Amino acid sequence: MISRYAVGDRVCSYYAQSYNNYPIVDGDHCARIPDNVSFSLGASLPIVWATTYHSLVNVARLKAGESILIHAAAGAVGQAAVILAQHLGAVVYATCGSKEKRALLESIGVPRTHIFTSRSPAFGPALRASTGNKGVNVILNSLAGELFRESLDCLASFGRFVEIGKKDFLDNSLMPTKFLLQNITFACVDLVQMMAEDKKLVYRLLNDVVELIAGGKLKNQVTIQPYKLGEIEAAFRLISSGRHMGKALPEPHALPTLQPEATYILVGGFGGLGIRLIRWLGARGARTIVALSRSGQKSPAANACVAEMRSMGVKVLAKSCDISSKEAVKAVVRDLQVVDGLGPIRGVINAAMALEDALFDQMTHQQWEASLAPKVAGTRNLHEALPSDIDFFVVLSSIAGISGHTAQVNYTAACTFQDAFMHYRRNQGQSGFAIDVGVVGDAGFVSETPAVLSIMKRQGFSPISVVELLATLDYALTDSGSQCQATIGLVPEAGANITDWLEQRRIAHLVQDSENFGGAGISDGSGNDAEHFDQIRSAKTAEEAVNAVGRAVLSELSKLTVTPVDGILLHRTLDSYGVDSLVAVELRNWIVVMLAADVSLLLIRESRSIEELIHLVVGRSKLVPAKLQEAVSKLA
Structure with missing residues (x-):
């Protein structure tokens, strides 16, 4: 397999258990996606096109001049079958279930007089009349019951009936057999069984399909209905209703692409989370990153991070700066351009924080000010010192600003300020996004302090991963909507302790396993x-x-x-x-x-x-x- 694939290859794959976060697939079930084929189209190759190609080419042996009836032709496999049959030079007849689907089939070249209903057996007499009672040479069937039985009478002598549905067969329904006396070939295509028992066949089949699609000889493509990942339920509902046309495809959110000639600022230093953010900026295209913190580049971890990024072609400059000082922020921004000669600043992430925990009636004014400084004064100073037209201005706030915390009134106030300030920037026509971050369990302060992590869990917080946070950053930088605030890690896992803050009316509708909601949320x-x-x-x-x-x-x-x-x-x-x-x-x-x-x-x-x-x-x-x-x- 090492000779077939390399890290970074775009691949498509069969997979019979698709609903996993991290699918592990057999190398024989994969194929490279050619450069001229999109990921969206590539996603339809293993199932949709492999089923179609095997059914029509390998099993039915459809030839130019022959005729074919394709049932449910407006679906993904149906459209692929129409397109492939046309490519092979066959005469296409089709069935579908609505006016919209009929219009779609006409748009890809199926004559109006060759389109019949798939909702009743009326297609049978209509097809036989259209073919002079000869029937068709091939039928690609996915209908069941009486519609399946009606289809059996639509084959010409020496015809081939290819079944890709399973309902009647799983029910072990009786099937008329007299039609077979006309030298009929009856076959069933099941890709799942093929994957399990004949890897060489499915590997060869998938590569034949990739070659066909990449060749660009097909006149049409299967309709793809894209859905955002957040709309996955709507996509399933559409499919179950039978109203979809083509392939309903959940598409991952587009990744942001940063400008290599620009400068990007990260405030917060070289802690575990800061280093992950620096790597993320580099992975998204940044080639000049300025890390602002009080200490600058003093720790071994900071030196190692700078060296690591340098080996990847990314320049990381560590600057000592107290962002709560307006003069210090203005000075460092000026020096970046005048002294360091860096490119224009196009984005900033303020991940700075300061915890000074105490009950409110025991909190000193100094504790109050210290916790507010990096998030309130720091955020305002960055707002005033940086260009007003930068591409992104992201603050890492906290869910503490939403849930509240008896020992962190200062910190929660600072977070709510950041949330509100991003709304203010948006209202001014500027970029701005606040991410209310939950308990990050694998990097940063909480992960490095097990006692604190244990306390947070007891309070009903469920840890999130850095990967989830970075995915939210991807969303923040690419979303074009009006939203400027996202929360991650607020909703607890099933079975988590239900504390007072989870029962607040503004939050309770999100809570799972709450007795206040009939046993579930x-x-x-x-x-x-x-x-x-x-x-x-x-x-x-x-x-x-x-x-x-x-x-x-x-x-x-x-x-x-x-x-x-x-x-x-x-x-x-x-x-x-x-x-x-x-x-x-x-x-x-x-x-x-x-x-x-x-x-x-x-x-x-x-x-x-x-x-x-x-x-x-x-x-x-x-x-x-x-x-x-x-x-x-x-x-x-």
Whole structure:
């Protein structure tokens, strides 16, 4: 494998267990992504294009002049099959399920008269009429039930039927066999089994696909619907609804690219976290980094960091500077340009902090001022001394400013100032972003002081990693939205101690495993959910209880079915909005956990309307005051 791949290669890979943070794959399951192929397109090669290529070329042996019926042709595999069949010179017939999908297929060259519905068996007679009752030479099938059986009658003599769906086969359903008498070849393609049992085949297949795509001979590409990683649930909902076209692709946030000729300032010295930030700046393209601290470059760790970065072509200058002094900051900024001859300053990260812990009534004025100095005076001084048009101005604040801390009133005040000051800079049309950092468990002050880390855990804080912090920095430097503040490490892990600050109303909707929320917290991050639950608990009448539960149920149904809340009518059934057994299970789990209502799956499926379901939930929810539940039953 060493001869095949090198560090830094862009690769795509098969992987049957994709939902892991760190997948480990077999080298035979990988292929290099050519320079002229994007990562987005590369992500579709192992599954979408490998399935298509193997099905049409290796199994069906589709040739120019032959005809093919491609079911569900607006999906990712369906589109790839259409494109590949056209490339091979075949006559394409296709099925799909909506006007939008029909329009898409027409846009990639499928004639309107060759497109049929995939929602009913009507495609069979229509196809046979279109082919003079001869049928097609190849069928790529993913339909089940009666639609599968109808497809069997659409093959011409010596035809090849390639099955890529599994439903009927997993159910061991009966299949008519008379059609096989016409010298029909029936085959099933399962990439998962191929990966497990024939590595040489899948390796050769993936490289054939890469070569085909990189050659640039295909006239079209599979439609890609990009989603931000934060929208992953919406992507899954879209797929489960059957409304997606092409491949729904979660795309990682773009990484920032810093200017090699510019200068970037890091305030905070050469501690464990500071060194990681310097390496991050270098990895993002910075070639001149100025590290400001009170001590400058005095420690062995600082010397080692400067030497390490120099070997990578990055110049790191350590400057001694007390940023709480306006004169000192102005002087060092002036010297960077006049004396050191550095390029323009294009960004700054203020990671400086000073802890002077004491209860407020025992805190001295000196302790108060010392803790505020680097974050309040230091941030203002940097704001005044640096160019107003720098690309980024990031402050590493703390979640202490949100949670509060009885022994760090000075520090929390300093952090809230930084948060507010970034909003001020944004309002002035300048760059500004505050990251409220949690307990960093693998670098910095807390990680180097085990006793402090233990105390923080007991207080309900869950440690985060430096990697998570750096990813948030990537977001801060590339996000073009209006947000200028992010919190990382505020939400505790499941099972963490629930302390007083976690029960504050402004935070409680984020907390997991809180008894105040029916045994669990709000896991989807929606601020409206907490409001719904508050309204349910505070209901004074049966009507208020029904309305509050109704709003909560409709909000969840909207997410599960990818339907606007305004489009969900109470008198209609769940089935009418596409709530199948799997979605019903999700809905039931949500009702049990979030509304504390023990409603069986059978009762949910048998509800004659959404309104009936809401009344059922109200009557069983522990969030609804008991005195109202009897009154609610009379409303039903």
